[in-house]
Amino acid sequence: MAEIVLGSLGDRVGARKTLGFCLILSALSMVSFGYWPNLYILCLHLLLNGAAQSQAWPSCTKILGQCFSTQQRNSLFGIWGTCTFAGGIFGTAVAVYLRATYNWQMAFFVPSIFVGFVGILVVVMLIEPPMGIPLTEIAQEALPGPHPKPSSNTLPWIKLWALPMVKEAAIATFCIKIVRYCMFMWLPLYLHQELHYSQTEAGLHSTIFEIGGVIGSASMGYLITRFLHDKAFKGTSLGILLSALSFIGFYATTGHGVFLNQSFMLLAGAFNCGVDPILTGSIPSALGEQGGMDIQASVAGFVNGIGTMGTIIEGPIIGLVAELFGWQSMIYLMIAVSLLGAMATYRGHMIQSRR
Numbered sequence: 001m002a003e004i005v006l007g008s009l010g011d012r013v014g015a016r017k018t019l020g021f022c023l024i025l026s027a028l029s030m031v032s033f034g035y036w037p038n039l040y041i042l043c044l045h046l047l048l049n050g051a052a053q054s055q056a057w058p059s060c061t062k063i064l065g066q067c068f069s070t071q072q073r074n075s076l077f078g079i080w081g082t083c084t085f086a087g088g089i090f091g092t093a094v095a096v097y098l099r100a101t102y103n104w105q106m107a108f109f110v111p112s113i114f115v116g117f118v119g120i121l122v123v124v125m126l127i128e129p130p131m132g133i134p135l136t137e138i139a140q141e142a143l144p145g146p147h148p149k150p151s152s153n154t155l156p157w158i159k160l161w162a163l164p165m166v167k168e169a170a171i172a173t174f175c176i177k178i179v180r181y182c183m184f185m186w187l188p189l190y191l192h193q194e195l196h197y198s199q200t201e202a203g204l205h206s207t208i209f210e211i212g213g214v215i216g217s218a219s220m221g222y223l224i225t226r227f228l229h230d231k232a233f234k235g236t237s238l239g240i241l242l243s244a245l246s247f248i249g250f251y252a253t254t255g256h257g258v259f260l261n262q263s264f265m266l267l268a269g270a271f272n273c274g275v276d277p278i279l280t281g282s283i284p285s286a287l288g289e290q291g292g293m294d295i296q297a298s299v300a301g302f303v304n305g306i307g308t309m310g311t312i313i314e315g316p317i318i319g320l321v322a323e324l325f326g327w328q329s330m331i332y333l334m335i336a337v338s339l340l341g342a343m344a345t346y347r348g349h350m351i352q353s354r355r
Contacts, residue, residue: 001305002050002051002054002055002305003054003055003057003058003301003302003304003305003308004157004301004302004305004306005157005305006051006054006055006301007054007055007058007157007297007298007299007300007301007302007305008154008155008295008297008298008301009055009058009059009297010055010058010059010062010296010297010298010301011062011154011294011295011296011297011298012154014128015058015059015060015062015063015066015128015297016059016063016122016123016126016128017123018055018058018059018297019055019056019059019060019063019119019122019126020119020120020121020122020123020124020126021119021123022052022053022055022056022059022119023052023056023115023116023118023119023122024116024119024120024123025048025052026048026049026052026053026112026115026119027112027113027115027116027119028112028116029045029046029048029049029052030045030049030108030111030112030115031108031109031112031113031116032045032109033045033046033108033112034103034104034105034106034107034108034109035105054301054305054308055301057280057281057300057301057304058296058297058298058300058301058304059297060080060281061077061280061281061284061285061296061297061300062285062288062296062297062300063126063128064076064077064080064281064285065281065285065286065288065289065296066128066296070230070286071225071230073221073281073282073285073286074221074222074224074225074230074232074235074278074282075221075222075224075225076221076282077221077277077278077281077282077285078217078218078219078220078221078222078224078274078277078278078282079217079218079221079222080277080281081217081221081276081277081278081281082214082217082218084217084276084277085210085213085214085217085273086214088210089210091111094107094110094111095107095111098110154295154298155295155298157298157302160295160298160299160302161302163287163290163299164287164290164351164355165233165283165287165348165351165352166284166287166299166302166303168233168344168345168347168348168351169233169279169280169283169284169287169303169344169345169348170302170303170306170307171306171340171341171344172236172240172275172279172341172342172344172345172348173276173279173280173303173304173306173307173310173341174306174307174309174310174341175240175310175337175338175340175341175344176240176243176272176273176275176276176279176307176310176338176341177276177307177308177310177311177314178310178311178313178314178317178337179243179272179334179337179338179341180213180272180273180276181310181311181314182314182317182318182330182333182334183209183268183269183272183334184206184209184210185314185315185318186318186322186327186330187206187209187265188202188203188206189202189327190327190328190330190331191205191206193327194327194328195254205258205262205265208262208265208266208269209265209266209268209269209272210269210273211266211269212265212266212267212268212269212270212271212273213269213270213272213273213274214273215266215269215270215274216239216269216270216271216272216273216274216275217273217274217276217277219270219274220235220239220270220271220274220275220277220278221277221278221282223235224236224278231349231352232278232282232283232286233283233345233346233348233349233352234345234346234349235275235278236275236278236279236283236345237342237343237345237346237348237349238342239271239272239274239275240271240272240275240338240339240341240342240345241338241339241342242267242271243267243268243271243272243275243338244335244338244339244342246264246265246267246268246271247264247268247331247334247335247338248335249264249267250264250265250268250331251328251331272338275345279303279307279345280300280303280304280307281300283303283348284296284299284300284302284303284304285299285300287299288300317333318330321333
């Protein structure tokens with residue numbers, strides 16, 4: 001919720017300050033987390049950490065959007081988006097090492113010190129274009145004639161919803177995040193209980209989806225630029241549709257060998273996760289500039305914040321659907337939700353085509 005409500009901070013006070021100080025606040029909220037014996041204090045620290053970290057993505061989106069042209073953004077955000085997956089893998093490894101070598105308090109203390117140090121570096125050293133003047137346009141200042149500057153006025157989140165194509169990007173992000181986090185929770189149990197994998201095999205094979213996510217995130221932006229001429233909505237619509245078809249292939253090949261079955265799961269992860277940095281980075285960056293506006297952080301925070309709601313409700317959804325209809329019904333739900341996301345992005349593509 002903080003990402004939706006406070007996403008405009010990057011537009012109002014500057015993305016560099018917002019990113020840097022929010023990283024520092026995140027570090028301060030967690031550096032002593034392992035030493036508090038009170039549950040309510042722990043919850044307060046978690047709340048502060050979540051609110052602080054929620055501003056990282058919108059601020060990074062604004063900074064990168066200002067530093068690169070629209071022709072470069074899809075490829076750039078695709079590669080940059082791998083940080084969310086690589087960071088999760090690396091963070092887990094660091095936490096396990098610190099817990100095993102020292103104690104569980106160090107698993108919070110050491111990363112917090114590192115994050116705080118990065119926050120200080122951002123505040124002191126990050127070069128940010130002047131407010132409302134992207135670096136890609138600074139070179140044009142030498143040209144004769146007037147050079148109107150984009151408006152840096154922010155909009156309340158209700159008006160953000162009314163902006164063209166923002167709701168389509170938000171709905172699609174909501175859909176893909178529901179599917180992804182359902183997979184993270186549901187897939188190991190499904191492999192163990194329904195396909196009779198051992199617990200170790202289920203845990204190992206369930207990472208195929210995440211591996212596909214890293215591959216897809218790194219390549220999706222380039223593919224959109226190379227073959228679809230930077231038509232981001234069209235590319236994400238096709239990607240989400242292919243993820244739904246990959247889920248169908250995964251379900252249809254459950255009795256045809258592990259290799260073929262897991263190949264479809266790899267593709268599902270690649271297409272589902274690959275569109276994420278485009279939907280939450282490249283597209284909001286462009287939408288935040290339409291009509292002469294300069295509200296990339298606000299739009300990115302709103303779109304990603306709506307998507308994050310999907311991660312909150314996926315737990316109850318899994319429990320309810322699995323209890324009422326069985327574990328196998330989850331695959332039908334994820335296919336249906338993916339198709340909804342594909343339709344939302346296709347509608348965005350149609351709106352964009354008519355403009």
